[in-house]
Amino acid sequence: MMNYPQPLEDLIDQFMKYPGIGRKTAERYALFTVNRLNAESAEQFAAALVAASTKITRCSVCGHLTEADPCAICANPIRDQGIILVVESPKDVFTIEKSGNYHGLFHVLHGNLSPLNGIGPEELNLKSLWTRVQNESVKEIIIATSATQEGEATAMYIKRILKGTDLLVTRIAYGVPVGANLEYTDDITLNRAIQNRREF
Ligand SMILES: [Zn+2]
Numbered sequence: 424m425m426n427y428p429q430p431l432e433d434l435i436d437q438f439m440k441y442p443g444i445g446r447k448t449a450e451r452y453a454l455f456t457v458n459r460l461n462a463e464s465a466e467q468f469a470a471a472l473v474a475a476s477t478k479i480t481r482c483s484v485c486g487h488l489t490e491a492d493p494c495a496i497c498a499n500p501i502r503d504q505g506i507i508l509v510v511e512s513p514k515d516v517f518t519i520e521k522s523g524n525y526h527g528l529f530h531v532l533h534g535n536l537s538p539l540n541g542i543g544p545e546e547l548n549l550k551s552l553w554t555r556v557q558n559e560s561v562k563e564i565i566i567a568t569s570a571t572q573e574g575e576a577t578a579m580y581i582k583r584i585l586k587g588t589d590l591l592v593t594r595i596a597y598g599v600p601v602g603a604n605l606e607y608t609d610d611i612t613l614n615r616a617i618q619n620r621r622e623f
Contacts, residue, residue: 431457507563507565511568525617549581565620566581582623593622596620
């Protein structure tokens with residue numbers, strides 16, 4: 424059996440660390456790198472990889488990805504300090520910010536509860552949410568996890584924990600089929616979903 428030269432094998436191994444990338448795709452990427460990228464663009468790629476993984480951290484307040492801690496949203500006094508929108512991933516924050524109609528704060532969970540995959544409350548960014556809701560200026564928590572089984576379970580969990588506080592807990596209205604998540608929702612639907620949120 425003829426193997427690829429070692430540096431190429433090493434590169435294939437690195438690509439295979441990404442979700443959804445199997446051996447075949449990794450081989451294709453590695454061969455592309457060797458055949459089509461010149462040394463300069465390969466160096467730019469490597470530098471971007473290192474910069475992203477070293478300069479980006481999680482905001483200590485909301486968990487969003489940021490270069491500065493706290494992030495620009497948490498540090499902005501003009502944002503409505505009374506509302507916290509709870510989302511699954513940093514991607515949701517970017518989607519909602521792009522729509523430009525939400526002016527409150529965020530809280531990023533970095534996932535959903537998924538006992539079968541070993542993801543319990545401890546694995547999510549929940550502790551700092553409890554710290555934040557102690558702050559008197561917070562009046563409402565909008566839960567915007569996906570309309571999937573795991574997203575619903577996460578929403579129920581948060582609601583249960585917040586029981587007994589005088590916070591208004593709402594859930595965004597998905598005008599889209601069950602199983603949808605924010606990523607595939609257009610701006611208008613998204614704004615409507617936030618506006619039409621319901622107490623739950
Ligand atoms: Zn933040």
